[in-house]
Amino acid sequence: MPDATGPRPEPFAPRTDPAAVDDLRRRLRATRWPDVPEDAGWSQGVDVDWLRDLVRTWADDFDWPAHEAALNRLPRYRVRVGGIGVHVVHARAAAPVGPVLPLVLTHGWPDSFWRYSEVVDLLTDPGAHGGDPADAFDVVVPDMPGFGYSDRPADALDSIAVAGLWAELMTALGYDRFGAAGGDIGSHVTRYLALDHPHRVVAAHRTDAGLPGPWVDPGALTPEERDWLREVAGWVATEGAYAVLHRTKPQTQAVGLTDSPAGLAAWVGEKLRSWSDGGGHPEGALTREQILTNLSIYWFTGTIGSSMRMYRANAAIPPEQLARRVEVPSGFALFPGDIVRPPRAWLDRTAHTVRVTEPARGGHFAPIEQPEAYARELREFFRPYRAALAG
Secondary structure: OOOOOOOOOEEOOOOOOHHHHHHHHHHHHOOOOOOOOOOOOOOOOOOHHHHHHHHHHHHHOOOHHHHHHHHOOOOEEEEEEOOEEEEEEEEOOOOOOOOOEEEEEEOOOOOOHHHHOOOHHHHHOHHHHOOOHHHOEEEEEEOOOOOOOOOOOOOOOOHHHHHHHHHHHHHHOOOOOEEEEEOOHHHHHHHHHHHHOOOOEEEEEEOOOOOOOOOOOHHHOOHHHHHHHHHHHHHHHHHOHHHHHHHHOHHHHHHHHHHOHHHHHHHHHHHHHHOOOOOOOOOOOOOHHHHHHHHHHHHHHOOHHHHHHHHHHHHOOOHHHHOOOEEEEEEEEOOOEOOOOOOHHHHHHHEEEEEEEOOOOOEOOHHHHOHHHHHHHHHHHHHHHHHHHHO
């Protein structure tokens, strides 16, 4: 149970002011569109024809109040930890059989708790979804500061600081030991939870292992790792400009994206499509309603600028921190549609890797692209570590 003298989670169910919804629709309908090179498609960024249709749907057909109400069916709270108000989904196991493992799931960019919104029930009540009731979790899904419904700190926190905040959050929610999982920036946070709180994290699961940096000596790597370095370099050259902007001049971009919902849809929507495993579908693996729900969270919380600033904070993490090896048992699920998937040698070099799987489908946003497969992966990986809670 939570410490009665500590932070108290307060129930949270936001209701967007109808005037704000009307303002969004007005802005969408007043979009000033750019000229488009002939047959550009997606080759120079967002496909403007696709974006026009998405914007029309957002303005005329998308029922945000209904989707907001659906999200509010999750058990949502606000709790103050480390001086920051954190929004968190905290869902307890529905019908526990044996020890229940608390599990903190950390999202990345460009998203929020939205990434895990469709796996909560699968993890808390596996028996109702064709799984073993003994695999039930208490699920904790926070929004990182500057994302979603959490506070926007004046100075962005880096992944190390967020990991420390999550340790405080888990204490506030009444958990001493727990599992941790994440992807994208959430993978970094999960890594630092395992590095800095190994006595509390029973095991860590990630969908990527970060990108190699200048601290890596190519001469010390295996041939497959060097091949991967070349693949990473190619990806950075063709796809990585967004991250350079986030690390260096995020406020410049934040002005336009905070003012223009069409601009926000272009910046975020292009990544949702290109990083997901869509098999050539125009919108990637995500449905239009999923895309617009994510965009609406960003728009109504005004967090696109604060979310981008975390890249700048993470760029200042010292190289010696980035070079540390995780000794907590670690598992990786490398989804086929994700970006620059690391080789096993890199996983073993950077973590005490006990499991690596390659699911048949899914991309960078696997928990919402393939929720059943992702939930099954977490159930299987964490199953051997439940006994640690009795120790």
